[in-house]
Amino acid sequence: MRALAEELWKDKPGLIGFVLIVTIVLAAILAPLIAPYDPATQAVVGRLKPPVWMAKGDWAHLLGTDQLGRDILSRLIYGARTSLIVGILVVALAGTFGGTIGLLAGFRGGRTDTILMRLVDIQVAFPGLLLILLIVAVIGPSMVTMIVVLALTNWMIYARVVRGIVLSVRQMPYVEAAEMIGCQQSRVIFRHILPNLTSPLLTLGILEFTNIVLAEAALSFLGLGVQPPATSWGLDVSTGKDYIFVAWWLVTFPGLCISVTVLSINLFANWLRVTTDPQEREKRFARARAATRRRQERRAGVGRETP
C-alpha cells in the first residue's frame, strides 16, 4: 500500500488526477456543508450575475448566477453528485453486462457467439433514444430509471470490444498452456484472459463516462432524467446554452467540470494501467532512474565547473 502511494507520488500527472478525483468526490459527498447556497433557491432580482472577477460581479456569488438567479458554484457542487453517480453506475453496469456477454461470446465461440453478437447488432440498430422514451414513458422518470435505461442502451460496445480481445487472447499459446497444465475454465478466464482486458476496458470505460454524462444531460433536458429541483452538470449545460451569448458562464463552468473530471480520471487511469502491466511498470521505473541519474550528473558537472 505504502509502496504504491510512493509510486503514485513519483508519477506527477497520475498524482494530479488522483487528487482532483478525490476533491470532486469529496465535494459531492460534503455538498450540504460546503455549498454557499441552496442550489434551487431562486432570486429573480440577481439573475445572470457574472463571476466575481468581472466588472459587475461580486463576492456573494463567486461564479455568478444563472437565468433564475441561482448560485452557479452551489449548483456545480450539488450537480457533481448526480453526474458522478450516474456516470460511474452506468459505466459499471453496462461494462459488467456487456463485458460478460462479450466474454461468453468470445470464449464459447461457435453458435453462442453468433447468436449473442446478432443480439448486439439488433440492439445497436435500434434507436437508443426511442427505447429510452418508451421505457421512461411507462415507468416514469427517476434517477434509477435513468441509470438502468442508459446502461441498457450503452452495453453493446463493451460486448464487441471484449469479444474481439478474448478471441485474440484465446489463441495465445499461454492460454493453451494454462489449459494443458490442467487449469479449470474459470481459472483460465480469470487468471489468464481477464487481466489482459483491463487496460482496453479502462480506456473504453473512461471514454464512455463522458458520453454518459452528456447523455444524462440530454435526457434531463428532455425532462426524462433529473427532475428540476435536483440538478446535474449536464442539465446546466443544456439549459445554459440558450444564454451562451448573454452569459457565457452558464455553460462554461459545468462544461469545465465535466472535462476536468474526465481528464483527471484519464490521468489516474493511465497511471493505473501502467502499474498493472509488469513490463510497462518496469520501463517507467527505468526511466525514472535514468532521469535521476542525469540530474545528479548535471549537478555534479556544475559543481566541478564553479571552483
Next chain:
Amino acid sequence: MSAPMTLPPDETAAATGPILSVQNISVSYDGGRSGFWAHASPVKALDGISFDIFPGETLGLVGESGSGKSTTGRAILRRIGVTSGRILFKGRDITTVTGEELRQLRRHMQIVFQDPYASLNPRMSVLDTVAEPLIVHGLVASAEEAREEISELLRIVGLPRDAQDRFPHAFSGGQRQRIGIARALALKPDFIVADEPVSALDVSVRAQVVNLLQDLQRDLGLTLLFIAHDLSVVRHISHRVAILYSGRLVEIAEREALYDTPIHPYTEALLSAVPVPDPKIQKGRKRLVYRGEIVDAGHWPSGCHLHGRCPHATEKCSIEPPPLVEKRPGHWAACWHR
C-alpha cells in the same frame, strides 16, 4: 545414447511395454462453414498414424510445415479430438477421456511449446507461472508455499535463483524456454511432448536447450516426443526417429538406421538436403530434389501422397496407399518399391 536405457522405477506392468501407444489415429479439422446452418467441410490433417514410445525413450518426429507434426502431438495430449483410432497411455485407453479425468491425466503428460515468447503469460511472475500446475492440481495452496520447490526446479533447468519474482519479459528466448520446461516438469510427468522447442531460438542457444532436454530426459527418466523440422537436432537428441509426410507416417526406425540407410524416397530426399560439415564429402553428395509441393490438406490424392513427386512412382502408387511395414528389423517404411 542408443545403448539400452535404464527404465524409470515404475511398478506398473506398463513399464515393460510402451508408455504410449498410438494406434491408427486420424484427425480432421473443421473447414470453413459457408453459413449459419451449413455443415463444416472437414479438412484432413492426419491419416492412420501408428507408433509406440517406450519409457525413457526419445522419439523424434520430423516433417515439413503442414505435415501434421504438431497435430500429432496435440492429438496425443488430447487437445484435439481424433476422428478414429486409439491412444493408449500406460496401457489405458485415453482416447475418449474427458472432464476431470482428462484434467488428472495432465499430471502425467505435459508439453513444451514452440514459441517461448507467447507461451508465458506476460502478467504472471516466473514463480506464479511455474507454480500454477501445482496449484491447479491442489498440490500446494499458494505460489508462496511452492517457493522452495520452484527454486529447485529453476536450478535444474539452469535459471538464476533470483528469477522467481521477475516477469517473462526480463528473460531471453532461451531463458524463457527454460521457464517453459520448468513449468512442464513441475508436475513430474512421465511423458513430455516437446513441440519444436528450439525452432524459435537463436542457433547459439539451441544446443543449450537441446542438451538441457537431453540431460533432463536421462536424469529424470522422462519419455519425450520431440517434434522438429531440424534433422540435425533430431539426430542429436532422439533414440528413434519417425518421418511424417502430409499426414501419414512414411518411415520410423532407430536413429542410426534411419540416418545411415533410409528406406523411403522422401526420407532420402530430406537427408540429402542436410549439408555435411566436410567440403569433400559434401561435394560428392547428390542432392535429391523432388519437384512440386506438399499436397493440399483439403484435397488429398488417392494412393501414396508422394506419388506426384516421387521418381520411383508407378501406377500402383497413385491408386493404393502403401502400408507401413517392417522392411528390416525395427525399421518400418511405407513404400511399394523399397
